[in-house]
Amino acid sequence: MLYKVLQSINDTLESLGRDINEYHLIPFTYSAIESKRYTREIMAEKNIPISEDDLHATNQLNTKQKKVFDIIFNNVMSDVGGAFFVDGPGGMGKSFLYKVLLAHIGSRGFIGLIVASSGIASSGFLGGRIAHSRFKIPIDGGPGSKCQISFQSSEAELIRNSKIIIWDEAPMADKSAIHVVNKLLGGGRSEQVEESIVSSTLWEHFTKLQLSDNMRARNDPGFMDFLMRIGNGEESTIDRDEIEIPEPMLIPYTILEQSIEDLISYVYPDLNLFENFPFEMMQRIILDPKNDFVDDINSKLIQRIPRDEVPRGPPQHKLVLKINCPVILFRNINPVEGLCNGTRLICKQLAPNVVGTKYTTNVVYDEVLVKASLT
CATH class of the missing domain: 3.40.50.300 (P-loop containing nucleotide triphosphate hydrolases)
Structure with missing residues (x-):
């Protein structure tokens, strides 16, 4: 049993480029069986x-x-x-x-x-x-x-x-x-x-x-042509380096707060779908070049998710989560299991200092529960 535990720990550390012997967890030097040493990542693939x-x-x-x-x-x-x-x-x-x-x-x-x-x-x-x-x-x-x-x-x-x-x-x-x-x-x-x-x-x-046939825009050839004209430098410009975006591609601007709400409603018309169709919902995303707008949009999205906030009413430096809230991992925890920088997850359990999440990048890993400790 001890050897299996050491092997499991070492396998995870090796996927991160480290070795169990670096941490002096045991009073002897651990040595993997050569026939098993390289199987974990290969078999995972x-x-x-x-x-x-x-x-x-x-x-x-x-x-x-x-x-x-x-x-x-x-x-x-x-x-x-x-x-x-x-x-x-x-x-x-x-x-x-x-x-x-x-x-x-x-x-x-x-x-x-x-x-x-x-x-x-x-x-x-x-x-x-x-x-x-x-x-x-x-x-x-x-x-x-x-x-x-x-x-x-x-x-x-x-x-x-x-x-x-x-x-x-x-x-x-x-x-x-x-x-x-x-x-x-x-x-x-x-x-x-x-x-x-x-x-x-x-x-x-x-x-x-x-490749030249735009498969993503098959049902919207006008949008495809618009993108191609921009890419080729053929689209007419305003004041040399600005282009005018066609009206159908815009969310009408009224006042800032209302326009942000309209944008969120357009991209995420029903946040309840995160409960039953997380993979479909995670195909949607709002991109913004400014961090303050990102924080504002994330805050509004969290408020719309029909669950209680954890923690309630925090200042900005704290992490606000809800059940069915999507998150992105920023660390390589266990690359062999797919837990690496950039992995998209969805919150399914919230407890003091612990967040339980599920994969949402594809339906195959939908049942895998990943728990991360918060300090």
């Missing part, structure tokens, strides 16, 4: 459920998506290898394409890793992780920096066993992130990148695959 919808969705791919799928999938299955950059504005179906690719690779018993440059993007995939968390990319990258993964660690073994690595939103990554991951995969030194992936010395090694 292999045990990620494969969506039947994604597996049978190849007939839903449009012509260009199918072409990209065939090129990448055939390269992966024939062990040819290669680096591909799937290009296309938002809504072109890149995420859908990645899910279909991962489903087909996983159904054949192989591991496919999916990472993203942001927590919100990674939460849209089963087993998705933020790239910095998965590859232990240093936050302050610079000349000579490298991923904090030992070549003998469980993370390294997982990467070696992976058939494909998909990086969503790669152009949004820090200027050196792609390069340090390339060092990790190649095991050697390389030249420094400039400001982004497209100016990196690695860029010439990517095969560019273009």
